[in-house]
Each structure stands twice: as C-alpha cells, then as structure tokens.
Amino acid sequence: MTTLSIRSLxxxxxxxxxxxxxxxxxxxxxxxxxxxxxLIGPSxxxxxxxxxxxxxxxQPTSGTVMMNGKSAHQARxxxxxxxxFQQAGLFDWRSVAENIELPLELKGWDKAKRRDRAHEMLExxxxxxFADHRPWELSGGMQQRVAIARALASHPQVLxxxxxFGALDEMTREHMQAELLRICRxxxxxxxxxxxxxxEAVYLSSRVVVMSPRPGRITQIIDVGLGDARTDETRDDAAxxxxxxxxxxxxxxxxxxxxxxxxxxR
Amino acid sequence: xTRARLRRVVMFVAALVAVACLWEFYKIIGPDQGGKAxxxxxxxxxxxxxxxxxxEMFARLGDVEASQGxxxxxxxxxxxxxxxxxxxxAGFALGVIVGMGLGVVMSRLKLVERGLMPxxxxxxxxxxxxxxPLVVAWGGKLHIGSFTWEKWMSAVVxxxxxSFFPVAIGTLKGLNSPSAEALELMQSYAATWRxxxxxxxxxxxxxxxxxxxxxxxxASVFGVLVSEISTGVSGGVGRLIIKFANEASSKPAxxxxxxxxxxxxxxxxxxxxxxxxxxxxxxxxxxxxx
Amino acid sequence: MSTATDSRGERLxxxxxxxxxxxVLFLSLWEAxxxxxxLKPYFLxxxxxxxxxxxxxxxxxxxxxxxxxxxxxxxxxxxxxxxIAVAFVVxxxxxxxxxxxxxxxxxxxxxxxxLVTVFSNMFATTSDVPRRLxxxxxxxxxxxxxxxxxxxxxxxxHLELMRSYAASETEIMRKVRIPNAVPYLxxxxxxxxxxxxxxxxxxxxxxxxxxxxxxxITGSLSSSKNAVAWAYVFGACLLGLAFYLIxxxxxxxxxPGGVSKRDRS
Numbered sequence: 001m002t003t004l005s006i007r008s009l010x011x012x013x014x015x016x017x018x019x020x021x022x023x024x025x026x027x028x029x030x031x032x033x034x035x036x037x038x039l040i041g042p043s044x045x046x047x048x049x050x051x052x053x054x055x056x057x058x059q060p061t062s063g064t065v066m067m068n069g070k071s072a073h074q075a076r077x078x079x080x081x082x083x084x085f086q087q088a089g090l091f092d093w094r095s096v097a098e099n100i101e102l103p104l105e106l107k108g109w110d111k112a113k114r115r116d117r118a119h120e121m122l123e124x125x126x127x128x129x130f131a132d133h134r135p136w137e138l139s140g141g142m143q144q145r146v147a148i149a150r151a152l153a154s155h156p157q158v159l160x161x162x163x164x165f166g167a168l169d170e171m172t173r174e175h176m177q178a179e180l181l182r183i184c185r186x187x188x189x190x191x192x193x194x195x196x197x198x199x200e201a202v203y204l205s206s207r208v209v210v211m212s213p214r215p216g217r218i219t220q221i222i223d224v225g226l227g228d229a230r231t232d233e234t235r236d237d238a239a240x241x242x243x244x245x246x247x248x249x250x251x252x253x254x255x256x257x258x259x260x261x262x263x264x265x266r
Numbered sequence: 267x268t269r270a271r272l273r274r275v276v277m278f279v280a281a282l283v284a285v286a287c288l289w290e291f292y293k294i295i296g297p298d299q300g301g302k303a304x305x306x307x308x309x310x311x312x313x314x315x316x317x318x319x320x321x322e323m324f325a326r327l328g329d330v331e332a333s334q335g336x337x338x339x340x341x342x343x344x345x346x347x348x349x350x351x352x353x354x355x356a357g358f359a360l361g362v363i364v365g366m367g368l369g370v371v372m373s374r375l376k377l378v379e380r381g382l383m384p385x386x387x388x389x390x391x392x393x394x395x396x397x398x399p400l401v402v403a404w405g406g407k408l409h410i411g412s413f414t415w416e417k418w419m420s421a422v423v424x425x426x427x428x429s430f431f432p433v434a435i436g437t438l439k440g441l442n443s444p445s446a447e448a449l450e451l452m453q454s455y456a457a458t459w460r461x462x463x464x465x466x467x468x469x470x471x472x473x474x475x476x477x478x479x480x481x482x483x484x485a486s487v488f489g490v491l492v493s494e495i496s497t498g499v500s501g502g503v504g505r506l507i508i509k510f511a512n513e514a515s516s517k518p519a520x521x522x523x524x525x526x527x528x529x530x531x532x533x534x535x536x537x538x539x540x541x542x543x544x545x546x547x548x549x550x551x552x553x554x555x556x
Numbered sequence: 557m558s559t560a561t562d563s564r565g566e567r568l569x570x571x572x573x574x575x576x577x578x579x580v581l582f583l584s585l586w587e588a589x590x591x592x593x594x595l596k597p598y599f600l601x602x603x604x605x606x607x608x609x610x611x612x613x614x615x616x617x618x619x620x621x622x623x624x625x626x627x628x629x630x631x632x633x634x635x636x637x638x639x640i641a642v643a644f645v646v647x648x649x650x651x652x653x654x655x656x657x658x659x660x661x662x663x664x665x666x667x668x669x670x671l672v673t674v675f676s677n678m679f680a681t682t683s684d685v686p687r688r689l690x691x692x693x694x695x696x697x698x699x700x701x702x703x704x705x706x707x708x709x710x711x712x713x714h715l716e717l718m719r720s721y722a723a724s725e726t727e728i729m730r731k732v733r734i735p736n737a738v739p740y741l742x743x744x745x746x747x748x749x750x751x752x753x754x755x756x757x758x759x760x761x762x763x764x765x766x767x768x769x770x771x772x773i774t775g776s777l778s779s780s781k782n783a784v785a786w787a788y789v790f791g792a793c794l795l796g797l798a799f800y801l802i803x804x805x806x807x808x809x810x811x812p813g814g815v816s817k818r819d820r821s
Contacts, residue, residue, distance in 0.1 A: 089447050091470075492667075528670040536665035
C-alpha cells in the first residue's frame with residue numbers, strides 16, 4: 001500500500017481577490033513506504049504549502065491527499081505522522097523529556113509508559129543524559145534532535161519535516177543528516193523533507209522532487225539511486241556529485257525561466 | 267543571601283537614609299513658615315509642627331493610645347496592616363481570577379475582545395470613590411439566607427475591580443503569544459482547543475502574567491485603601507490614615523506612622539508577588555538585563 | 557476578515573463597531589433594569605437620569621473638572637519633566653542608579669496618594685500644592701522607570717556600530733539612546749496620564765479645597781444626591797478619557813508611524 005498519495009492537488013490562497021496566489025497546481029505524487037523524498041525549489045514554489053497540505057494543517061482547494069489509505073484529516077486525528085519545523089519549537093517550561101512526552105500526553109498515555117518511551121527516544125537520538133535538562137541549556141543541534149525525538153515519539157509511520165536543519169551550521173548539519181538517516185532506517189519511517197540545500201536533498205533522499213513557482217508545481221522527480229547505505233564516504237563519491245549537478249541543472253532550468261532567486265547551491 | 271542581593275538591600279537602606287538626611291537638611295535650611303521659589307509658594311514649612319524630625323516619627327510609634335485599650339501605636343499600626351492585608355489579598359485573588367477568566371474569553375472569541383477591550387480601558391477611568399457607595403448599597407440588599415454583606419466585602423470587590431484589568435490584559439497577551447509554528451505543532455497533534463489552552467497557551471502566558479501581577483498587587487492595595495476610606499471600614503490602614511490626618515494639628519508626627527503603615531502594606535504585597543514570581547519562574551530561562 | 561484592499565474608513569468602522577455596539581447594549585440594559593425594577597437612585601441611577609443631571613449641572617461640573625484637571629495636568633507635566641531629567645542623571649552617574657532605582661521601584665508599589673496627608677501638613681490648608689506634589693510623585697516614578705529603561709536597553713548591535721565609529725558617549729546618547737527611549741516615554745505617558753487624573757481625585761479626599769471632582773462626588777453622595785454624584789462621575793470619566801486621548805495624540809504627532817513599546821517591567 002502506498003503511504004502517501006497525492007492526486008491533482010490544487011491550492012489557491014485568497015481566491016478571487018487582488019492578492020490571489022496559485023500556491024500549488026496539478027500536483028501528483030506517490031510515496032512508497034520507507035521512501036525518503038525531498039522537496040526542493042526556489043521561494044514560492046509551494047514546497048512548504050505541500051507539506052502542510054500533507055499534514056492537514058491547511059485544506060486543498062481541490063484534489064485529494066491520502067495518507068496510509070485514509071484522508072489527511074483522518075490521518076492527523078489518528079496521529080499517523082510526526083512533524084518537525086525549522087525552529088525546534090521546544091517548550092521552555094518543560095524539561096527535555098517532558099517535551100518529548102507532549103504528543104503522548106495528548107494521546108492519553110499513562111505516565112509510566114510516557115516516561116519509558118521518552119527515554120527510549122532520547123537513547124535513539126543519543127541525548128539520554130539530558131532528559132532533565134531545560135531546552136535553553138542545549139545547543140541548536142541538540143534541540144533539533146529533541147524535536148525529532150518528539151516527532152517520532154509515538155512511532156508514526158510518516159515523518160514530515162520543514163527545513164529542520166536550516167538554522168544549523170554546516171558541520172552540525174551534516175552530522176544531523178547522518179543521524180536522521182540512521183534513525184529513520186531503524187524505524188522504517190517514510191519521510192517527506194523540505195529543504196533549500198541541494199547536497200542535503202541528494203544525501204538524504206531516494207527521490208528528489210524539484211518544484212517551481214508561479215504557479216507552484218512539480219517540474220521533475222529525480223531518482224537519486226545511491227543505494228540505502230549512505231555514509232560519510234558517500235559524500236566523496238563521484239556519483240554523489242553527478243546527482244547534485246543533475247538537480248542543480250533542473251533548478252537552473254527553472255531559474256533561467258524565472259530569473260528568480262532563492263536556492264542555495266551549498 | 268547572595269552578594270548581589272545583599273548589596274541591593276544595603277543600597278536600599280542607604281537610599282532611605284539619604285531621604286531622611288535630605289529631610290533633616292531641609293528642616294535646617296528651610297523657612298519655618300514656608301516660602302516662595304520663583305514666585306510660587308512651593309517651599310514647605312520647615313517647622314516642627316509641619317515637618318517633624320525623623321526621629322520624632324519613630325518615637326511616636328511607642329506612644330500609648332488610651333482610647334484603644336492602652337495599646338502602643340506600633341501595635342495599632344501592625345494590626346491595621348494585618349487587617350488591610352487580608353482584604354488586599356482577597357481583592358487580588360478575586361481580581362486575578364476574574365482577569366484571567368476574561369483573558370481566556372477574549373482570547374477565544376475575537377469579537378468579544380474587540381467589543382470589550384475599549385470598554386474595559388474606559389472602565390478603569392471611573393474613579394473608585396464613586397463606585398464605593400454603590401457597592402455598599404448593593405451589598406446592603408444582598409441577603410442570601412443568613413449571609414449579610416459586610417462593609418469589608420465592598421473593599422474586596424473594589425480592590426478586585428482595580429486589579430482585574432492588568433491581569434486581563436496580561437493574560438490575553440500571553441495566551442496569544444505562542445508562535446505560529448507552536449500552534450501548528452499542536453494542530454498536527456489534533457489537539458482540542460482546551461488541550462492547546464492548557465498545554466501551550468497558559469504556560470506561554472506566564473511570563474506575561476508576572477508583570478501584570480505586580481501591577482495588580484499595587485492596584486489592589488490602592489483599591490482597598492481608597493475604599494476603606496470611602497466605605498468607612500474601620501480597622502484598616504485607610505481609616506487610620508484619615509484618623510491621624512484629622513489629628514494632625516495636635517499630633518503632627520502621628521500622621522507619618524500611619525503613612526509608614528501604608529508603605530509597609532504596599533511593600534509587603536510587592537514582596538509577596540515577587541516571591542511568587544521567583545517560585546513560578548524558577549524553571550524558566552532568566553532574562554538578562556541589558 | 558479585513559483584507560489589504562479595505563479602505564481606511566472601512567477598517568475604522570470595523571474597529572469601532574464592536575465596542576460601540578457593546579456600549580449601547582450595556583447602557584440599554586442598565587436603563588431597562590432601573591426603569592423596569594423601579595430602582596431608587598440610592599441603589600442605582602438610570603443613564604437617562606444621569607444625563608439629565610449632567611446637562612443641568614454642566615457649569616458646576618465643568619468648573620470641578622477644571623480644578624481637578626489642572627492639578628492633574630500640572631502634576632503630569634512636572635512629573636514627566638522630573639522623571640526624564642532624573643533618568644538622564646541616573647544614566648550619567650551609575651552610582652546614583654543603584655540608590656535611586658530601587659527606591660523608585662519600591663515607591664511605585666506603594667499607594668502614593670497617602671502622601672497627601674503628609675504634604676497637607678507642610679503647606680497652607682488652602683494650597684493646591686500638596687495634591688499637585690502627590691500627582692507629580694506618582695507620575696515621576698512611572699516616567700523615570702520607563703525612560704531609564706529606554707536609555708539603557710539599547711540593541712547591542714547598535715552600540716557596537718557606534719563604537720566602531722569611535723563615537724563619544726554624548727553622540728551615542730543623542731543618536732542611539734534618546735531615539736530608543738522615545739517609545740518608552742510614550743508608553744509611560746499612556747499610563748501616567750490616567751494615573752494623574754485618578755491620583756488628583758483621590759488626593760482631594762483628604763481635606764483641603766473642596767472644589768475638585770473628587771470632593772464634589774463624595775459631597776453629593778453624603779447629601780444623598782446620588783444622581784448628581786453620578787453626573788460628576790461621568791464628568792470624571794470624560795476627564796480621564798480626555799487625558800488618555802491627549803497622550804495618544806501627543807504620541808501620534810511626535811512619532812509618525814511609530815508604535816510605543818510594551819512595558820514589560
């Protein structure tokens with residue numbers, strides 16, 4: 001069964017008004033279980049909008065979004081996915097462990113079960129000793145790890161991520177990418193990952209979805225084909241660079257058509 | 267006590283001593299019958315009847331008041347403080363509850379906020395004095411079983427009237443403070459409005475509530491004192507100030523003792539709120555003063 | 557939902573509508589309750605009666621407003637000037653800051669109006685100075701605390717920039733600190749203006765001239781002229797609102813496009 005299925009998705013903001021925006025038009029996408037899919041494109045291409053439609057945080061103008069065979073709405077009610085944003089968004093008034101317990105509290109889990117799961121997740125992201133620390137005592141990278149632990153706390157099948165490493169420095173970023181792959185492989189999670197960074201998209205994904213703006217749509221889907229076992233050495237592979245170039249060309253094609261700014265070729 | 271705190275206490279005491287010295291200094295150089303500066307009669311009289319010596323004020327604390335069963339002035343003042351403090355706390359508690367409730371309602375229903383807020387602002391300009399007899403009159407009609415409205419309850423209501431407003435504003439601001447992403451996070455958890463309120467909005471509102479509580483504390487003191495005076499409640503600091511002020515010509519230094527009482531009341535309340543603040547905020551990041 | 561295409565007029569109406577509606581509802585309910593239950597003025601006076609007394613006694617109410625308003629205004633002006641001046645002094649001489657600031661903050665916590673009793677003793681019984689002095693003190697502390705914060709809490713980046721220009725302390729003061737402090741001053745004024753009015757009223761309760769609003773209100777109440785008292789209360793509300801509006805107007809005029817900072821102290 002496909003995990004995510006998007007058909008003829010269309011999203012228009014402020015329809016009929018002077019500031020109407022065609023955020024997404026005619027989007028079709030299928031994501032299989034265990035897939036890691038990146039969404040990349042210049043500003044305004046609708047990648048964040050697409051992610052939020054998947055999350056049922058906003059509703060489509062027309063078209064369908066299905067997750068695990070249910071509507072996106074039902075999937076949200078059933079908590080079939082976890083989400084992570086660019087800002088870790090941890091609650092200052094909760095300890096690190098309590099932050100991870102948040103979604104579990106909302107689902108009505110009892111205290112002992114929550115504690116155990118929180119510690120299990122901390123173990124997974126290698127932050128076990130920081131369970132009782134406060135979020136502001138942690139570095140940016142560590143906070144993001146906690147955010148990821150929180151997103152995976154209820155062991156959802158799907159992980160939706162909106163530029164979660166955007167605020168981190170390059171070294172931490174690469175480290176976090178490796179960690180994320182490790183965690184998702186262990187849990188067999190399906191991931192949809194929005195990013196501005198081409199190397200990041202190529203390193204992490206099995207497929208890179210290239211999008212363009214005005215109106216927002218999918219231009220190209222590139223199979224990365226670097227296999228499942230990505231390591232630090234992968235970054236030195238010739239195949240890695242070839243893929244990066246391929247994605248860059250696809251984006252440049254859009255750029256030259258639009259003379260638009262906004263994509264980092266980092 | 268940490269060194270920093272000790273230093274602050276020392277500085278505060280030094281400030282008080284400085285004020286006392288300025289007082290005495292003016293007494294030495296100031297005109298006994300008052301005077302003019304730049305053509306306006308703004309210089310106070312420096313005579314002993316108008317500006318008693320600082321030590322005189324303290325000495326008066328030891329006086330014995332025959333009409334009150336031979337108690338010392340300082341005892342009378344302390345029991346007055348205790349009496350008023352309880353009213354202040356009750357008014358404060360009531361104001362906080364009403365204020366927070368209003369804040370929640372206004373946060374939930376934008377229309378209520380837009381309709382109510384300007385009126386609430388305007389309501390704060392109504393001088394307390396006018397409301398006091400009204401509350402007393404209403405209370406007089408209130409007989410539920412054996413419950414009768416006491417005058418002091420009016421003081422509590424009036425204290426609450428002054429303190430609810432800053433709490434409502436602070437609560438509203440705080441409840442609306444979480445970022446869009448935090449709200450999206452709760453939405454992604456399919457959290458109900460109530461769950462979002464208790465798990466996100468309320469905790470996020472706490473740093474906004476603290477300054478509001480400080481304002482509410484001093485507002486409650488203000489409200490209770492003024493209403494004690496206008497509703498004729500006896501036993502509190504307000505009445506005492508009036509009483510001693512009326513005796514000012516015969517016992518000029520006594521006025522200061524009741525003023526001390528009011529000052530202590532205000533400082534006590536501020537101290538209680540500050541203590542509550544450090545307890546509530548103990549697990550929060552500390553704001554670093556610029 | 558307002559959109560970017562609404563005209564300013566439409567937005568103004570949309571903003572004013574809910575409170576106006578709420579006010580009309582409130583007044584109608586009030587009137588209905590009094591007339592419907594036949595309540596005596598001692599208990600609750602109807603808005604229509606209050607309005608009647610207000611128009612009838614307008615001359616006297618206006619005179620009382622002028623007295624209280626003058627006290628409040630003088631206190632407001634003196635307190636503001638003094639507050640700003642001391643804020644600068646405290647900024648310049650840090651040692652004084654340690655003594656003055658804790659005093660200012662604690663004095664903010666106590667009910668200032670009780671000092672009227674002290675001041676009344678120090679001046680002639682018919683003098684207006686005690687009340688004006690009390691208002692001045694109340695305003696002074698609010699302005700001092702806020703302006704001092706505005707002068708001190710400047711963005712670290714701005715300071716670094718100025719230091720990289722080898723700017724002197726005076727230049728930093730003029731170009732960075734003072735402009736930074738202006739919104740704080742207006743926040744203070746928005747609080748101090750109504751505070752001045754209220755302090756002026758309450759100070760009238762402690763003897764002295766009985767020609768201000770506060771004394772007139774209590775006077776009418778004690779002679780059981782409740783409706784007249786409420787008319788004076790209405791006058792007092794108008795005075796308070798007027799002061800608040802003046803502070804907003806001053807702010808708008810002095811800072812085109814500016815917004816006062818929220819005071820979080």
